[in-house]
Amino acid sequence: MFRLSNNLIGVLNFVTFLLSLPILGGGIWLATRGGVTDCEKFLQTPLILIGVFFMLVSLAGLVGACCRNTLLLSIYLSVMFILIVVLTVFTVFAFVVTNKGAGEVTSNRGYKEYRLGDYSHWLQKRVENSKNWARIRACLSEAKVCQSLRESNQTFDQFISDNLSPIESGCCKPPSECNFDYQNATLWTAPATDANSSNPDCSTWSNNQSILCYDCRSCKAGVIANAKDKWKKIAILNIIILIFLIIVYSVGCCAFRNNRRDNDGPVGWKGGYA
Template sequence: MFRLSNNLIGVLNFITFLLSVPILGGGIWLATRGGVTDCEKFLQTPLIVIGVFLMLVSLAGLVGACCRNSLLLWIYLFVMFVLIILLFCFTIFTFVVTNKGAGEVVSGRGYKEYRLGDYSHWLQKRVENSKNWARIRACLSDGKVCQSLQESNQNFQQFISDNLSPIESGCCKPPSECNFDYQSATVWNPPSTGNTSTNPDCGAWSNNQSDLCYDCQSCKAGVIANIKDKWKKIAILNIIILIFLIVVYSIGCCAFRNNRQDNGAFGWKGGYA
């Protein structure tokens, strides 16, 4: 009769194996279908890697627990231990790099504005890297993040009262300090009296709807603000996953002990975990 811990590990890894199939399938689908955007290409490799990793680890745990293979179960537990350590370190790192920076409230505006220098140096370096930003910019363009503003028929008062997202505020309009003249939500003209602001984003702004402020520092800051918000949510989710992995690891240790006992590695007699 199988031990309870072996059964639990078998069931949990079977579920994990089933979850890995659509993840791997999604990555392969993105890699093989035509007309893939740069943003989708950026996603396909992580999906394939995660899918293969989950599939192999779950198979090792499933076979190790159900077939009482101590070697496979030991490999499974080792990988689980490394994963727990990495996830713990990543969670701490996430809280550290997202602890600094916030949007600035602008008088008379319903939205906040974002400055790149307000955020952690690590995040700044990631978005200032030309290769990284080219991919992010492609994602912004492919995702049409400014489309809803382009299609709006708001007057100036309606626009400045709107609660824009960090990316909309940073990438779809020039900074307020540029004092540009409003024509529409995504069309702004330099002031007739000349621009006195030293903000380089004022010169980077373009009324070309495929450019807008995508090359502005404020756009990079808006992307970081968006990442920061999501990473904090991910960090909380990571804590829950971490607790779950520790419980699974503990059950796996019981199953490994059962295998060693049943295989008579040290001459132990069977006992129930």
């Protein structure tokens, strides 16, 4: 009777192999499609690498379990162990670097204001790096994150009561403390006096619709706040994945033990291990 653990590892890796196909296909499609934006180009290489990685690991686990190949199964288990360690480290790191910082509630505003200094130094350094920010800025511009605000035609009272996203609040308008006069959501007039020049974002703001506050510290803070929310969700998902991987790793260890017993046992002998 074929071992239960070998069967289970085989089925799980067959499913993983099938899941790797659309990931790899998506990366190849982005790489070969014309008119790809810089943001999409940034995604294509990771997608291809992730797709190839899961495909090879799945094949190693599938062949190792179903064909009772001890070498391939040992490679599979080694990769799984490394993956468990990496995910554990990343999950802990994600909770640590996203623990600090939050948007500040402003009086009579439905949205929050975001300050770069409120967040962890590691995240600040990532967005303040000129090369990183040039890529992020290009993505914000290509995604037209401020276009919906520009087309909303809201009155000032409607605008300040709106629940803006961190990126909209930080990148599409000047900080409230600058006391700019509202024309529309993405068009503001500087006050006659320069009383708030201590905030560099007040002078960085531009009514040029391709610039706006994309170079403001508040925009960088808004990007971090948006990433922080996603990182926390990913960290929670990682915990679920880790539990699943540990279970699969344990079953894989049973399959590995079965393979060794079969290879060490007499020819033609079949056991009934799990």
